[in-house]
Amino acid sequence: MSPSYDILPVTLVTGFLGSGKSTLLADLLHGDAAKDTAVLINEFGEVGLDHLLVGEVNARTVLLDNGCVCCSIRGELKEALATLFSQRARGDLPPFSRVVLETTGLATPAPIIATLLADPVIRSHYALNATVTVVDALNAAQQRARHPEWLAQVSAADRLVISKSDLADPANLAALARALAELNPAAEVVIRASASETGDILFAPAISTDLMRRLGSVQRALPSGAAFPGFDSATSVEPATQCNGAGDEGSYRTWSRDPASLAHRRAVSSLAAPDRPASQDIVSFCMQIDEPIDWQVFTIWFTMLLNRHGDKILRVKGLLSIAGCAQPAVLHAVQHLVHPVLHLDAWPDAQRTSTLVFITEGLARDSVETSFARFRQHFEEPDH
Amino acid sequence: MCGMCGLLGGGNHWSNTIPPVKGANARSQRLIHVALANRVLASYRLRLDDFHGQSFVLSSPTGASELVGDFGQVWRVAEQMLGRPLDPLTLFYADEATPPPTPSSTPPSGDRAAATTGHRFADNQSAS
Numbered sequence: 001m002s003p004s005y006d007i008l009p010v011t012l013v014t015g016f017l018g019s020g021k022s023t024l025l026a027d028l029l030h031g032d033a034a035k036d037t038a039v040l041i042n043e044f045g046e047v048g049l050d051h052l053l054v055g056e057v058n059a060r061t062v063l064l065d066n067g068c069v070c071c072s073i074r075g076e077l078k079e080a081l082a083t084l085f086s087q088r089a090r091g092d093l094p095p096f097s098r099v100v101l102e103t104t105g106l107a108t109p110a111p112i113i114a115t116l117l118a119d120p121v122i123r124s125h126y127a128l129n130a131t132v133t134v135v136d137a138l139n140a141a142q143q144r145a146r147h148p149e150w151l152a153q154v155s156a157a158d159r160l161v162i163s164k165s166d167l168a169d170p171a172n173l174a175a176l177a178r179a180l181a182e183l184n185p186a187a188e189v190v191i192r193a194s195a196s197e198t199g200d201i202l203f204a205p206a207i208s209t210d211l212m213r214r215l216g217s218v219q220r221a222l223p224s225g226a227a228f229p230g231f232d233s234a235t236s237v238e239p240a241t242q243c244n245g246a247g248d249e250g251s252y253r254t255w256s257r258d259p260a261s262l263a264h265r266r267a268v269s270s271l272a273a274p275d276r277p278a279s280q281d282i283v284s285f286c287m288q289i290d291e292p293i294d295w296q297v298f299t300i301w302f303t304m305l306l307n308r309h310g311d312k313i314l315r316v317k318g319l320l321s322i323a324g325c326a327q328p329a330v331l332h333a334v335q336h337l338v339h340p341v342l343h344l345d346a347w348p349d350a351q352r353t354s355t356l357v358f359i360t361e362g363l364a365r366d367s368v369e370t371s372f373a374r375f376r377q378h379f380e381e382p383d384h
Numbered sequence: 385m386c387g388m389c390g391l392l393g394g395g396n397h398w399s400n401t402i403p404p405v406k407g408a409n410a411r412s413q414r415l416i417h418v419a420l421a422n423r424v425l426a427s428y429r430l431r432l433d434d435f436h437g438q439s440f441v442l443s444s445p446t447g448a449s450e451l452v453g454d455f456g457q458v459w460r461v462a463e464q465m466l467g468r469p470l471d472p473l474t475l476f477y478a479d480e481a482t483p484p485p486t487p488s489s490t491p492p493s494g495d496r497a498a499a500t501t502g503h504r505f506a507d508n509q510s511a512s
Contacts, residue, residue, distance in 0.1 A: 123396075296416045299399040299455060300424065304472035307459040324405040336456075341401040367473045374476040379420060 008085070010099045010126045011202050012112060014153045015134030016143045017105030020163035024134055024192070025102060028202055036097040038088075040080055042104050077115050078122055085125045099126065100202060106149055109156040110335045117337055128339065130206035133157035133187075137168035140176055151282070154180065155314035155359045156334045157187045158206035165191050185284050186317035186357040206332070281362040282314070287369055289354040292323035294379065301375040305368070310336030312363040318356035319344075331356065395438065397454035411437060421458060424475065430462055
């Protein structure tokens with residue numbers, strides 16, 4: 001999977017205004033941890049303070065000077081990344097081997113990811129390693145209710161880091177972690193207890209055995225009563241679903257194996273902010289398919305789905321069992337953007353169940369699952 | 385690039401990913417993709433053809449044709465040619481209509497209406 005030429009991993013650090021992105025970077029990127037790392041910081045507004053907080057990594061910092069990283073200034077981001085790579089190639093900068101890109105608090109990650117994926121120059125030199133979203137433990141409920149960017153940032157995350165945990169009530173903190181795990185089941189939820197706690201929050205790849213552990217051949221059941229302040233947690237579990245009550249330690253999830261071999265098994269949760277009716281349609285669900293998938297049929301279906309409903313699909317992430325292929329394929333999409341499909345070396349166990357986590361807005365689970373079932377059935381029949 | 389025919393690999397769209405399956409190659413996968421897409425498009429009287437392993441040509445019975453780069457664009461251009469949406473949520477609804485849908489297999493009410501409309505459209509449409 002690793003290319004022989006230079007493609008630098010980019011870690012996207014996002015999070016709402018004041019959530020602690022810069023503090024996280026300042027804590028994590030010093031000493032040896034900052035070695036080989038270039039940091040791009042995007043400022044918002046005329047007074048950019050973020051670069052002051054980064055401190056030691058300033059020497060390798062390029063400031064984007066045009067406000068929010070969004071569609072309108074994708075060229076700016078492209079230019080910054082291309083310049084960074086040129087400086088590295090010329091020897092103007094030390095030969096860093098990874099990049100951290102901190103967005104503004106008002107940025108939605110999709111355009112940034114689009115820049116990394118779609119631009120022919122940038123995608124030849126950079127690859128998205130992981131999207132890390134910092135969530136403010138104290139203000140998450142209000143930000144969720146008032147700012148759509150918060151939801152876009154959480155939905156796009158591979159890793160959700162809860163900041164300011166030392167200031168939050170432990171019960172509320174646990175409820176927040178559960179609520180985030182419900183909202184984005186594909187993401188790892190990390191509660192950052194102290195500034196001295198480092199860990200591999202930034203640089204651990206999003207596609208890893210950990211993802212397989214979370215998604216592979218298990219069925220997600222719902223934590224009971226995730227009472228997150230400001231959230232109305234409505235959950236539903238199918239009768240076939242078993243909740244064993246023994247959650248994955250530290251992950252705020254409860255998983256159980258379903259003895260019944262169903263073609264489509266799922267557990268669904270929905271989170272809605274009561275004072276924001278527009279987001280009541282947001283659901284996350286897990287689509288599981290026991291039989292190996294025909295890759296060509298899947299691509300026809302998924303390209304059609306993204307074409308017509310891409311704006312309603314906030315996130316898709318999961319593993320696919322391709323017919324005739326012993327290796328699991330990793331599918332990763334943010335809205336209508338699909339990352340390059342990778343094939344992992346092996347499945348974690350004997351189970352070969354395709355598992356896709358969807359986070360959608362206004363797109364029902366049944367519609368998606370029934371649609372794919374129809375496609376499979378239709379293409380299994382001989383052409384007339 | 386294919387050493388035999390000198391054709392390019394079809395671009396880097398994710399749908400061009402070749403699974404590590406014995407015997408799989410870009411050319412055969414592309415042709416299978418086109419054949420499957422035509423099973424969707426045929427009922428709308430549209431046709432998709434591979435163009436030198438690098439692009440596709442989408443054609444209508446009126447002679448209109450357009451070059452498209454990847455499957456992400458095929459459906460968008462097809463919708464433009466048809467002047468109507470191609471919704472995968474309502475396609476092939478008739479396939480499972482025998483026997484009559486049970487409550488568990490019945491799509492949501494909104495979808496049912498859309499599915500019916502889509503099916504009728506599939507029977508009576510004409511490409512522009």
